[in-house]
Amino acid sequence: MIDFHAHILPGIDDGAADLEEARKLLVSQKQQGIETVVATPHCMMHASITDFIKARDAALELVKREICEDIPKIIPAAEVQLHYGFTKRKHLEQLCIAGTNCILVELPYDFWNEWIYEELYQLSAKHKLRPIIAHLDRYITTTRNLKFVDKIIKSDALIQVNAGALLRFSSRSIVKAFLKRDAFTVLGSDCHNTQNRKCEFLKACEMIKKKFGEDVLNQILKNGEKVLQNKPIHRDAIE
Ligand SMILES: [Fe+2]
Numbered sequence: 001m002i003d004f005h006a007h008i009l010p011g012i013d014d015g016a017a018d019l020e021e022a023r024k025l026l027v028s029q030k031q032q033g034i035e036t037v038v039a040t041p042h043c044m045m046h047a048s049i050t051d052f053i054k055a056r057d058a059a060l061e062l063v064k065r066e067i068c069e070d071i072p073k074i075i076p077a078a079e080v081q082l083h084y085g086f087t088k089r090k091h092l093e094q095l096c097i098a099g100t101n102c103i104l105v106e107l108p109y110d111f112w113n114e115w116i117y118e119e120l121y122q123l124s125a126k127h128k129l130r131p132i133i134a135h136l137d138r139y140i141t142t143t144r145n146l147k148f149v150d151k152i153i154k155s156d157a158l159i160q161v162n163a164g165a166l167l168r169f170s171s172r173s174i175v176k177a178f179l180k181r182d183a184f185t186v187l188g189s190d191c192h193n194t195q196n197r198k199c200e201f202l203k204a205c206e207m208i209k210k211k212f213g214e215d216v217l218n219q220i221l222k223n224g225e226k227v228l229q230n231k232p233i234h235r236d237a238i239e
Pocket of ligand 1: 190
């Protein structure tokens, strides 16, 4: 299993504060059956890409050097904050999930303007990158709000859903609506720590299996493997 969204690298963002917290998170992920973690520290608006990569890679090296327990393989990536003019920047490919042309993008939480769709379009048109929208579930509160994300769903973007969305009754209906619209590509824990934002990936997988069936779960897990292999994703809406 691959966790596509995790703030496990120590001391780099609001995720794992130190090496010990990183260790606890990674051990917990391994115990849940996660073999690969896509490490996605926040790359904030206007941050220098070079500085970000340097800090991220140093944190990853520290983890590899200092943690001797059996932990998942870690793939370096980023959770990139989309902003107006983002696609005018150069070397965005450095922010991709390593070995792929996919970039995990966090959208604004306030009112969405046309520029968002234009930036997403330019990511593929100009930079030949494929956006993965981070936790699309977090931008809407009820299925009635689906119209706000409809344009995203109909675009070429892939969609990551947070494990937490499966575990709350209120947001599970949103996940169901995503599945019906073929808008749930990969699952991520979005874990930050072992207290209030822990990794609940396995629980979410069990919930998917229970509520939507084993085939749906297998499809989502297989999508994750395809993303890492840079293979095309075949998306099927779930009835
Ligand atoms: Fe995140």
